[in-house]
Amino acid sequence: IIQITRLRDFGTQRREVLIAANDCFERHDVLAETTPLADGTIRSTLASQTIPNGAQPFGVPQCAAFSSAAVSFRMTIDRAIRTFASRLSRMLEVDSPLLTTPSGFDFGTFEDIVTAGDHLEHFHKYVRPGGDKSDTPALGLHTDQGIFIAFVPGLMLRGGLVPAAAPAADFEIALADGSRVIAHFDEDALVVMLGDGITQIVRPKLGPHARFTPRAVPHSLSMPTTAPSEARLWYGRMVLPPLDATVPGNTVTYGDAREAVMRGKIHDKRGISIGCAGGDDALESHARRVLASEPICSSGNTIHCWYRCMDLADYNATVAQCDAQGGLRVQCVNPRDQYTDGYKHGDFFPACTNTTQVVTPVPTIFNYPRDATCEEDGAFETFASTEGYAANATLQGTCGVTPCEKGVLMWNLLPSGEVSAKVAFDSGFGYIAIGLENPGGKKNGMNGAHIVMATPGNPQTYTPTKGLDDFRGPFVNEYIIADGIAHHGTSAFRVWHTPFADVSIKDAGFEAADCFTSMHFVTSAFAGWALNTSGTDILIWAAYGKDAYMSSHGRGNRGKLPISWADGQVATPA
Known part of the structure; x- marks a missing residue:
């Protein structure tokens, strides 16, 4: 915390x-x-959420002052949260x-999860009518099931104003040694507290020598008695x-879990939950209320x-623009004019269309899936022979959840200072690429990376509807992958399919056999970025062998590795 x-x-x-908000x-x-x-406190709630690229309204147009004040407040918190996520991601x-x-x-990273996640927002008003202080806390000791929560210290009001002195609520946290302490915060602070999502998602992925182990913070809230004009406000x-x-260790998605809770299918409090975990019925009720929030x-x-x-205006797909095209509807579609409800990752955007075609897979290449003989022992090793090359490195990917060899990089450092390289991939030919990572770039350095890539078709004539x-x-060319910021944030091949004009590679080509693929080239640079042939470069690679539509390679067919060319x-592949 x-x-x-x-x-x-x-x-x-x-x-x-x-x-x-109190008003x-x-x-x-x-x-x-x-x-x-639990202690008789009455909590009133105004709820909304921030989803990727959009803070949603609280749905109270009657409260103009609140709606206006919330704008700059939420923007400040959004910037702080994203800075926190970036810093923690690097740690x-x-x-x-x-x-x-x-x-x-x-x-790939903690920052990626925060950027793509749902951020549920609540303004709470707490009132505890007369009576002695209760030994029962309003909210018993629990950890939040979110990844983390960012909140402001509660503000006690009397008659809608800040009094000179007022009884404070006790926010108690449990330390790692089991002891409990009352937490005190600066009034103008934004507090960030890690939740059980850290335990479920991050901690199992920590390396054996990780220098920092984040911990979810158990906490409780005890309310003082409030006079009729008093209330505690919190965000x-x-x-x-x-x-x-x-969900790690499960076959369902977090969206599936959310829908199941909303439909009452999950009753075991030890099951998948996304609100507040453990504790009493009030916490379970809170979890269900949180889960019921839908993006608006x-x-x-x-x-x-x-x-x-x-x-819609960014995509020339406003209601008026669609009406002017013969009464077309505004829909979320992919480049093949197939619609989705918005709950899919990929190349989707608003468009004016009356399509009724749901999203379907693209056609596969002619030799997918491969013949069983491709899996015979020694077949790929023979194809990917490193004979004639002074150095080589395994391209390590994953098969399911198990690390496995997906390809081989081999090279010679020539007297000219150039690198003569060959990359072999254990699959059919959709594309194969390798290049220099973009330090600090999105998607683990992929966005903005400078690469050389072999494709089975002409990239200049590529379209998302017909593929290559x-x-x-x-077709072996150099490229700069989209930075993930321009083009409305997409990094789909359609926005960067034009090869880099100032060519460095030479003697380039590829081999596409029935089972395997390779490309070769000689170069001193990737799309304008020089190779550090006297030191170390961080290479990024990816390959795909299912279709000719430049589809996502998925997590199994990509990786990074630092290489000392000379x-x-x-080093160990990243």
Whole structure:
């Protein structure tokens, strides 16, 4: 648990939004959901969420002052959360990916999970009518089932104003040694507290020599008695895993679990939960209420697509623009004009279309799946012979969840200072690529990477609807992968399929056998980035052998490895 301080104007933002929230509760209590807690405290709630690329409204247009104050307050918290996620991501020494989807889309880092996750937001008002202080806490000792929660210290109000002195609630935390202490926070701080998602997702992926082990923080809340004009106001933002990520050790996704809870299919409190874990019925009720929050995009201006609210105007797909095209509907589709409800990762965007075609897999290449003879012992080793090369390295991927060899990189350092290299891949030919990572780039350095890639068809004529359909070759080119920021954040091949113009590679070609694939080239640079032939480069590689549509390689067919070109030394693959 940490507190972040010195956020510009945050103390003022906190007071203004909590006072405005209290006024909204007082004037429009019918809009809030009320829950009795174990000690007799009554908690009222206004709920919303922030999904990727969009903070959603709280649905209280009657509360203009609150809605206005919430804008800058939520923006400050959003920036702080994303900075925290980036910093913690760099500290964690974990195996990648942390999570994956059933279709093979990876969330490689802690930052990736936070960026793609649902962030549930709540303003709470706590009132505990007269009586002696209870020995029973309002919320018993528990850990949040989110990845972490960011919250502001509670603010006691009297008559809607901040009094000179007021009884404080006791926020108690359990330390690692089992002892309990009352936590005290600076008034203008944003507090970040890790939840049980850290235990489930991050800790199992820590390396054996990790220098930092994050810990979920058990905590409880005890309320003082409040006078009729008094109330405690609080705000929290719980970060949950991406809905389409698979729950570790299970076959269901977090979205499946959420839907099951909403439908009442999960009754065992030890089962999959995403709200507050353990404890009493009030906590289970809280979990179900949290899970019931659905993404609501701004009506008429955005659509829920690719797990976020996408602005229709950015894609020339506003309601008016679609109406002008003969009354077309606004839908979330892929480049093949197939629609989705927005709960899929991939190349999806808003468009004006009346398609009724649901998403289907693209056609596979002619030799997929491979013949059984391809799996015979020694077959790939013979194809990927390193004879004639001074150095080589295994391209380590995964087969299911088990590490396995997916290919081989072999090379010679020439007297000219250039590298003569060959990459062999244990699969059919969809594409094969290797290059220099983009340090700090998204998706573990893939976005913005400079690479050389072999494709079975002409990249210049590639379209997402037809894939690579011009198979006159060979086609070995240099590229710069999209940075994941431009083009509305997509890194689909369609936005970077034009090869890098200032060519460095020469003597390039490939071999596509029935079972295996390889490419070779001579170069001193990848798409303008020079190789450090006297030192070490961090290489990034990926390959795919299922279709000719430049589909996602998934987590099993990609990796990173540091290489010392001059002496042939290879560190452990990342």
